[in-house]
Structure formats: structure tokens, C-alpha cells
Amino acid sequence: MSQRNDIDEFFSSDRTSARSESIELGSLSYREHLYPLQDEVLAPYRGMTYEEFTADRYSAPFLRSLLEYWKGLYDEPFVGLTTDGSPIEGLYGPADPEGTADPELLAAASHLLDLVSTDQRDDLCYPLDAPEWRGWSNPEFVFFRTGLRLEDLHPAIASAILDVVERSLSPEGFARVSEAMHLNAYLGELVDLPRIMNSESYWFALFGTPGSEAPWGWQLFGHHVALNFLTVGDREIVAPVFLGAEPALSEGARPPLFDAREQLAISLAESLDSSQRRDAIVFESVLDPLMPEGRLHPADERHVGGAFRDNRVVPYEGICADSLDDHQWDLVLRIVEDFHLLLRQEQREATMAEVRAHRAATYFSWYGATDGSQPFYFRVHSPVILAELDHHAGVWLSNRLPARFHVHTTLRLPNGNDYGKATLAAWEREHSEH
Template sequence: MAAPKDSGYVATGDPTKPRSDAAVPFREIVPAPDHPRIAGIQHCDAHSWCESRKKIDAPAWLINRLEAKNLEKPYKGFTTDGTVREGLYHYAGDEGAPIEKITEATTALLGLLSPGQKSSTIFESVDADEFRLWSNPELYMNPGGLRLDECGIDIQDAVHAIMKASFSSYGYEKVLGCCLTNGFLGHLVNGRKVLNEHSYNFRLFGQPDLEKPWGYTFFGHHLCLAVVLKGRRMVIGPTFMGAEPDRIDEGPHAGLRLFGTEELLSLKLMQSLSLELQEKATLSKGMDDNYLPPGRWNPFDERHLGGARQDNRVVPFEGCPVSLFAPAQQEQIITLFKAFNKYYPDESLEHRLQTFKTHLDETYFAWIGEFGDDDPFYYRIHSPVAFMEFDFHCGIFLTNTSPARCHIHTINRLPNRGDYGRALVEGSN
């Protein structure tokens, strides 16, 4: 399938103004081959690169956090005050999840696997702790399942067939776009054995079934997906999607750009708010730990609160209530929700959208950073049934030491045990 082109970007800044650091083109911050961030990567695979990073202070701290032994237990769920609100998620008997196609594609994959591959790939159920062992850095932590860049093309294609059957056509193209952009980063830093379009793990939880709960995870650098199915109902979440850089400018996929809607519509919304509402929404005009409260920023997540190993985090509502927005601005919030969730098939998305709209009066919009045309920023849309974050980051492989408008992370969670399909599986319907 051809790579998607999430274009439509029109530069709105004054070209006569000095260019901010945030707007520096990514080609100007690609590291030299001997730069400490990538030195030796051309000689490494995912395993040896992870081992090499353990010798560096910041990645060593991150690696410790991601180790399986530090998974938060028992699972409770993302909340605003430590107490799970019950009865928020209502699932219809048939929400249009293409269960037949997904089951068929998954069964086809199982037919290709050796006994050893099945043993490492199939876990008992979606309640297994391993379902929550996703992580988004390139650091190859907690091996298990199918590592696609260690598999043949038949297995790679079969795994992608499962995702293609699961998601909307737009959603699958976006997933594929994340994979291709990761491969492009590997090309930029001469580290294709570490960063490539197949440096992802697939794990299956339960057996493919038309009625009983089961699911899968697909995760790696800048792309993490948790999918749970129960009959013709599905939950996708938590998810992580990102890109460094956020576009491909050469080769067969030149023109591919990710997250245009999430980036530009949110900025337009913030700029359209009254001064009073902008002030309510703004948590901080500075984006690092010099401005943010202690513990609010860290070198792994930066401003994100919903990343890997944050399943039980308590995050109070912050920012501006969306109920204060004008109707057109509330519609922009709804459009942003759809942009974050368009990997759902259309009918399933409509059910998720109705749940979101039911709680629109309990939804908050929060912003960190300035909001000029070239400024980097963070924002969050948070309700009892939705938690969406968008953040511009410092470079990990690129050399920018402050957030730049070419390195994007997005996180999408379902608070109050919506994550990992728990509310779906545990519900009586």
C-alpha cells in the first residue's frame, strides 16, 4: 500500500521574522556519524544497542523503569483521584468491529508459526501482565513475541494483515506511516538494524475467537497499539504514535507527513480562544523543568503523563473546561478526538465518539508553551473517558536540545479502566 500523505500544511508565520529554534528544519539537526547520540549505531542490532545504552546514565534510568519487574501491580487504571469511576463505558451488542476478518487474518498468521514462535507469542489472556509491557523507545526491552525484523516477509505481511483487518483504511495507513518514518530515521542515522519499518514486536493474548475476549499488542519505537476484541466490539488503547522527524523528504515515500491535524487544528483552536480562556488553559508558558512544578517533567516523557508504565497514574483535571468554549470551538475538540481515534473502523469510532460527547461537559483542555505559529507546545484533552496528549520533544537521535516542531509524541488513553479493554471485558454486556 502506498504511504499516506497527511498534508494540507500551509505555513502561516511571517517569513521576514527570525526563525525560532522550534522551526529549524530537521535536516539541520541530523547528527554527524560520530555524534555521541548515535556513535556506533551502524555496528549494532536492537539487542546490542540496548546493551550499549545501559552504560549511559539517562538511558540506564529509563531502562530500569521499563524492566518487567517494575510493572505497576495490581492494575487499577488511570484516574483523576485514585478512585475508578464505574459505569462510564457502555458497549452495544454490535459495534461493527470486523471480528470475522481479524480472526481470519490472525488464524492465518498462526498457521505460519513454528511451535517455538507460538510459545513465545501467545499469552493466556488479555488479563496477562505482559499485555501492559509495551514501551515506545527504541530500546529493546522485555523481548517476547514476534520481533518482525527477525522474521521472514511472510510473517511480517501476516502481522500487517491483522492490523489492516482491524483498523480503518486511514488508521492502517497511519500505522504504516509510523513504521515507514521510523525506517527513514534509521536511514538518516545509518542505524537500520536498530531503527527500521519492522523493529516492532507482536504478541497475541488468548486465541482468535468470534465471541470470547482476546487481543494483541504491536509496539516499538514511536508506535504502540493495544487491541482488545469481544465479539463485534473492540477497544484500541492505550496507544502511542510518534515520529522523529515528523516527515519524509526523500525516497519512495517522500511527502509522507504525520499528525498534521493534531498539530495544526489544536494550534488554531488555542489561538482562537479569548484571552481569559487562553489563560485558563495554560498550565505553563515554559516547557521544561525550569518552569514546570517538580516532578512534572522528566527526560523520558518530557511533559507526557500517560506514557509507558503509567497505567495507575492519578492525573487531576487541569486547564480550561471545554464547556466554556463556543460551539464552534467545542466542535474542534470533537474533531481532534476523531483525529486521535481514526484508527477505529467507522462504526466503532461512532460509538466511541458518542461516549466522548456524553462527557463533553466534563472535558478539559490544557496547554503548555506559547502558541505562536512557530512555537513548540504540549496539549491535553482530558475527560472521564478520554485522555489525549500531544507533545513536541527534544531530540533523541536528532540533536535539538529543546522541543522542536519536527519530533512529535502522541498518547491516547481511556481512563477509569477503559485501557486494555478492561471495562469491556469486565462488563456484563
């Protein structure tokens, strides 16, 4: 019989309890942390649909409290993630008011709309300024039901939705998203709960009316995948983004999802000299006893940009990029570009130009050992990006402490440009003058 968790069926206090000793990863595979299929952690959910699982999870006091908290955050007026509660204006240049959306993307969206029924269209489509943009979340249980659920649809409609997603993203970006969705199915296979976790466990919604000139967008979200896409004028924005996997390293069964990004980050952390390390390494461990109260959350652990955190105040921490040499700054940029991989090449170049313009206000922070021997957390934060990667304890696997085979990553555009809101506002001002 496995050890039961003590906060909730899926969450233990170990993930938020300070530890003075280091958390060594050792050589254990994620397979060493698979529950037996008959274990009481898994067996009660055998055969359940995602709705049945959701109804069961809602009986947990911790989850009810979490959802009440999330709902309070959702109901707040949108401000955007800031360092002090006051967004900086004018950071994001206006899109060209004469710019138009990609015709192949428009054709994909039109094809989807032609396939759905009137009732499905009512569920699929929202006004551009609908609050439902902010209702995404990453767990496998359902909170907000926004749009259509892929696994409930005729295969032709589900395929048309994925075609919209694919034509919105770079080829390599779509491959990463697709792999995250398939890793969710892989997890469902490992724990024999395929009706709760599969490659179509995702909600999709359209916002605005797809057209060559009018801004519009879409949202895809579910377990370990949440994307928000907006096309406005000649710009495309993909944020917020949440991508994760458990397991992220699947030993040849599936490609590793974040390994290249992690190796870049380890190279950067290892390159720091003693003076730089004093600034960059904020905590010696991901469960450092010096962390202030509230820094760790049983669900979010260390990441700060997850679901419903649209208005979070996150001060800068770590080392300023002005204190890095050019090679180290190049590593920062390569890490950031990997977070922006979902953008098509031309869009990524425009976004990276915005990042480069803020070197003097860009900060890199690290928690944990820098040699890859321990789980770690890192963040790149500037006026125009907050990107983070965090190693988590198990949910469907039994590791009660963080491990590198359970990864959460988030991408935010601070100071009001999540969901492309700042770019959209600038476009509307420009458009009204033409």
C-alpha cells in the same frame, strides 16, 4: 565534535531545565540538526543489531534507573489512569454479548497461526489476562520481549502479522501506523543505523484465542509505535496508543504524520478569548519556570500517558469544554476523533458518542505560544479519554530543546478501559447472565 549530553548519551538536562525566555522555532530544518555520520553520538553503534544496541544501552546509569522504575510500575496491580486514584465505575457500556468478531479479521489471525511453528506460537500467544499487555514501551532499545519480532521472521509471517493489524484498523488508521513505522526506517536511514531502526523494529503478540465469540486481542510495539487492540462482543478498543516520529515533518521525503492534528489544535488555541486563555493556557512555555518539580521528565518530557503509566494520577487542568462555544467544542471533537482514527468507522462513532456525553467534564489544556511559533504541548482529558501531543528535544537529532519535528502522542482510556479492561469486565458480567 558535537556537544555531549549530560544526563545520558541521548538525554540532556536542557530538556527539563526551566527557561524564562521563549523557545523560538525559527526556520531551521530538521536537516540542520543531523549529526555527521562519523560523530561519536552515532559512530559507536554502526552496524549493531537491536540486541547489541540494547546491551550497550543497559550500561548507562540513567537507563538502568529508568528501567528499574518502569519495572516497579509494571509490577503494580492494574487500576487505570485516574484523576484522584479512584476509578469511576460504569463509564463504558457493555459490549453486546451476542456480538461477534469480524470474520475477515478472524481469517487473518487464523492464517497467521497456521504459518508459525509450534515454538513461535508459544512465543506469540498469551492468555487474555496476561500481565504482558502492560509491558509495551516506545524506545528503540528493548526492555520486554513480548511476542515475535517482525524483522526476525520469515517475510510471509511478518506480512501475515501486518495483515492482522490492517484488518483490525480503519484504512486511514492503518495508513497512519504504517507511515509511523516507515518514518522509523527513514530515521534509521538518516543516521545510517538501519539494524536498530527500520520498518520492522516491532514486537507483535496475540492475547486470548481468536474466535468469533471469545474476546481476544493483539499488541504491536517498538520505536515510536505502540498499539493495543481488543475485540469483545460488538466493540473494538485501541488503547493505549503511542505514536511518534523523529522527524515527523520530513519535507516531502515522507508525509507529515501529525500536521493536521496540530493545525486543528492551533486553531482551537488561537480561537480562545482572553478569559478562556487564562484557564486553558496552563504554562506559557513547554519549559516554563513555573512548572512544579517533577512535571518534566528526561524521557517523557511533558506527556503523562506513556509507557508503564497505566495507574498514573492526572488531575484535570485547563479549560472545561462547557466554557467553550459550539465551534470550539467541535474543534475539540475533531481533535479527539483524529486520536481515534485507528478505530474503524462504526467503532469510532460509538467511541465518539461516549466522548460527547462528557462535555461538562472534558478539559483542554495548552502549554506554549498558541500561534505555532514555539514548540507546544496540549491535552484533552475527560472521564473517557486522555489524549496528548508533545514536542520533544532530539534523541537521534541534535536539537537539545523541543522542536516540532520530534513529536510524541499518547491516547489513554481513563478509569480502567486501557487494554479494553472495563469493557471486557462489563461483557463478562453480561455474558454470564445469558
